[in-house]
Amino acid sequence: MxxxxxxxxxxxxxxxxxxxxxxxxxxxxxxxxxxxxxxxxxxxxxxxxxxxxxxxxxxxxxxxxxxxxxxxxxxxxxxxxxxxxxxxxxxxxxxxxxxxxxxxxxxxxxxxxxxxRTSTPEAGPVASPIVPREAQEKPLASPAVRKRALDAGIELRYVHGSGPAGRILHEDLDAFISAPQGAAGQRSPACGKRTDSQQVPVIGLRRKIAQRMQDAKRRVAHFSYVEEVDVTQLEALRQQLNAQYGERRGKLTLLPLLVRALVVALRDFPQINATYDDEAQLITRHGAVHVGIATQSDSGLMVPVLRHAEAGSLWDNASEIARVAQAARGNKASREELSGSTITLTSLGALGGIVSTPVVNTPEVAIVGVNRIVERPVVVGGQIVVRKMMNLSSSFDHRVVDGMDAALFIQAVRGLLEQPACLFVE
The missing domain is CATH 2.40.50.100 (RNA polymerase II/Efflux pump adaptor protein, barrel-sandwich hybrid domain)
Structure with a gap:
């Protein structure tokens, strides 16, 4: 040997x-x-x-x-x-x-x-008698699996793991939850005092996120600008396009329309589609619009990149956004798919709140945040009407972008979204 x-x-x-x-x-x-x-x-x-x-x-x-x-x-x-x-x-x-x-x-x-990482499927859960691990033996599981088990009151030491090296998968939790629970102590009581605690090492992607966010807040002179947008016509257009073309070309979300608005508005504001090397004291203004799409994964926040958004149609960009976002969520995105963005778009969808203050994704100088759409009464032409309203909460690097330029840029984006026909006027 x-x-x-x-x-x-x-x-x-x-x-x-x-x-x-x-x-x-x-x-x-x-x-x-x-x-x-x-x-x-x-x-x-x-x-x-x-x-x-x-x-x-x-x-x-x-x-x-x-x-x-x-x-x-x-x-x-x-x-x-x-x-x-x-x-x-x-x-x-x-x-x-x-x-x-x-x-x-x-x-x-x-x-x-x-x-x-490839898309090779992991082995599915295997039926096995429940043999608890030793109390000091830490089960292998992702943070998402641990949180789900905690919320369900399940002690992972009792769950059979079917992944590599006994790693516990979501499928293993499903099998455990659906199986008869005969062994005592497999579930924590729903009520009662708890004295347990968990220490989570800050490693891997979580460490990288922490380092990047700390570095961005330390080095970038952040300022945020918030504007409300009436997206009633934009939503009507989106629904009409989906009704007419959705079966053949795929359903459109709001994101590709927002990307289109950024592309058109940036033509007049090249200083915002830029990156800043503060070591070399050099600003690079980019002709190509490579949009970072902030995406939440089980491991943490990732920013896959939609490249050359200026050259794609609504459906081309929609398809590519879905592809890179799925790759990021599955932890399968390549280095090339996670680098090279020139401006970032971040949205929490239905959880988008009223106002947010996103952190600039360095070395970029701007990030556009999308809050949720709500119906509320507004005054239009002297009349109170119900409109679909949405806030844009955006942040900029004040070392590169002046406040007036940021405000004018967001107003340009607002105008395009409120009159969506202008998105397609060349």
Missing amino acids: GTHVIKMPDIGEGIAQVELVEWFVKVGDLIAEDQVVADVMTDKATVEIPSPVSGKVLALGGQPGEVMAVGSELIRIEVEGSGNHVDAAPSQVQQSAAAVAPAQVEVQAAPQPPIE
Whole structure:
């Protein structure tokens, strides 16, 4: 038997270090060739690290949340044959009880290529007797699964996990909830005092979000501007287009119409479709309109990019928005799909509230926020009528965008939305 060492691969684009997000294996596990052993995160995307060999896990080279250099030791696997490495001294990484072979000279192996997340389906839930984990053993599950279990009063230590390395999936919760609950202590009482607490490490995407938001608030001179918009005619147009073309071309949401308004308005305000390099003191005004679409995923907020919005039709942009948003929600978006935006559009849909103060997505200089549509009485031509009203809550980088320019830009967007025929006048 020999030892095969997997080192942190070079993911490319000059990346020297990555964050270890999650292990899918533990010491003592038997793994197969091409099985994903860990998730790591770069500045933009989560990348899966597969094993090039089959064998038994001897040691793990880091803990979730740890930043690891490219080329550092990630995992050791006991394999048939000589492997690619044998220790000359006890390893500094976490060792299993298995003995390591006598010292030999390390043979460098080519780094195993990482693979970005694919749509390969995970195994479904498997019926299994409930065997509770040890009290100190932390079940593997995503934050969304943990929150759902907490809300349902389910202790995850009783739930069988069918995902990689026993990871608990939403399907496993569904199976657990629908199964007869015969074992005592599987559910927490609906009422009664609780003394439990949970510590959630800030790692992976959540750490990146925290760092970016902190950096944006620290470096950007934010100011926000809010304007109400009468979208009665816009909604009538959207419904008419869906009734006439929806079956053949797909249903339109409000987003592609908002994107169209941004594209048209930015023609007269190039200083807003810009990025600012504050280290080089350089503003770049972009001809292309690459719209970041703020998207909520189970892991946190992500901003996939609709590229060349200025060149797409309503339906082209609608289809691409749906595609990149779905990729982000499924944690399958590539680095290219998560970078390069020139202005961001953020919307909480029906939860959009009345007013918000979105944070500029640096190095951009503007973000347009959409609040919910409500019907309320307004005065039109001296008469009180019911109209569909919506607020635009937008933020700008005051180092680059003057208050007057921001106000004029939002007023231009408002005019286009209130007279939607102007969206298509060239």
